[in-house]
Amino acid sequence: MAGAARVVLLGPPGAGKGTQAKLLQEEFGAVQISTGDILRRAVAEQTPLGKAAAEFINRGALVPDGLIVNLVAERLKEKDCEKGFILDGFPRTIPQAESLDEILNRMGLNLNSVLSVQVPQKIIVERLAGRRTCRKCGALCHVIFNPPKQTGVCDRCGGELYQRADDQELTIANRLQVYENQTAPLVDYYRQRGLLRAIDGVGEIAQIRARVIAALGALVP
Ligand code: AP5
Ligand code: MG
Numbered sequence: 001m002a003g004a005a006r007v008v009l010l011g012p013p014g015a016g017k018g019t020q021a022k023l024l025q026e027e028f029g030a031v032q033i034s035t036g037d038i039l040r041r042a043v044a045e046q047t048p049l050g051k052a053a054a055e056f057i058n059r060g061a062l063v064p065d066g067l068i069v070n071l072v073a074e075r076l077k078e079k080d081c082e083k084g085f086i087l088d089g090f091p092r093t094i095p096q097a098e099s100l101d102e103i104l105n106r107m108g109l110n111l112n113s114v115l116s117v118q119v120p121q122k123i124i125v126e127r128l129a130g131r132r133t134c135r136k137c138g139a140l141c142h143v144i145f146n147p148p149k150q151t152g153v154c155d156r157c158g159g160e161l162y163q164r165a166d167d168q169e170l171t172i173a174n175r176l177q178v179y180e181n182q183t184a185p186l187v188d189y190y191r192q193r194g195l196l197r198a199i200d201g202v203g204e205i206a207q208i209r210a211r212v213i214a215a216l217g218a219l220v221p
Contacts, residue, residue, distance in 0.1 A: 004030060005028040005086065007084075009021055009086060010116045015124065018032075030084030031080045032085075094189060115197050131164065
């Protein structure tokens with residue numbers, strides 16, 4: 001377990017965290033933990049967590065820390081995390097980052113690195129407006145930048161591609177504001193701890209993948 005990747009992907013909505021996390025899973029054999037994906041599944045299945053979270057997600061607000069932290073603490077205890085993990089969309093607030101430190105401390109682990117993926121707002125809006133997600137396998141694509149072979153059908157599994165409810169113009173604006181107010185302070189939090197690496201998130205998906213792997217190369221065994 002000491003040699004495993006333990007990475008946080010930080011960045012605004014649409015920065016490409018999910019896209020890169022999936023590629024990193026393959027590269028490092030680590031598991032992607034996306035709190036957004038976990039919450040959307042809970043909403044679809046109408047679990048108690050899903051019912052509590054839906055209202056926050058739909059208006060682009062953060063779900064309360066208390067709901068998220070326990071969920072991540074439990075997820076990190078699962079066997080597959082021993083191969084390493086890529087946290088995508090967590091932590092999102094300073095209290096979440098402090099809780100993550102405590103959780104990892106208790107487990108005798110630490111983070112290898114925190115990658116801050118940077119993309120200007122204009123590009124973010126284009127990416128989110130055209131994003132499509134597979135209902136079945138969670139694969140991500142984009143109607144212009146990374147189009148599926150057949151409209152509405154996932155290349156990987158043939159599942160139905162859908163547009164996320166929070167990818168509407170007004171909700172996107174709200175999510176960007178929430179990022180600036182509540183999540184951006186984590187850049188300094190991790191810089192002060194010597195963990196932060198900035199990644200230019202503009203360019204082809206493959207180029208950014210290469211930048212991410214180069215940044216992690218020396219840090220992840
Ligand atoms: P979450 O699901 O985490 O959403 P997000 O942070 O807003 O980020 P996105 O998933 O929208 O963007 P991404 O960076 O993953 O980009 P992607 O790779 O898809 O959270 C959703 C909600 O859940 C939150 O608003 C909140 O309510 C709740 N939540 C989740 N975690 C929480 C937490 N910890 N605490 C509290 N609440 C929480 O890429 C976007 C698009 O661009 C895709 O179409 C992709 O194909 C395309 N693309 C990617 N890279 C490129 C590229 N290089 N060039 C061109 N196109 C690209
Ligand atoms: Mg995502």
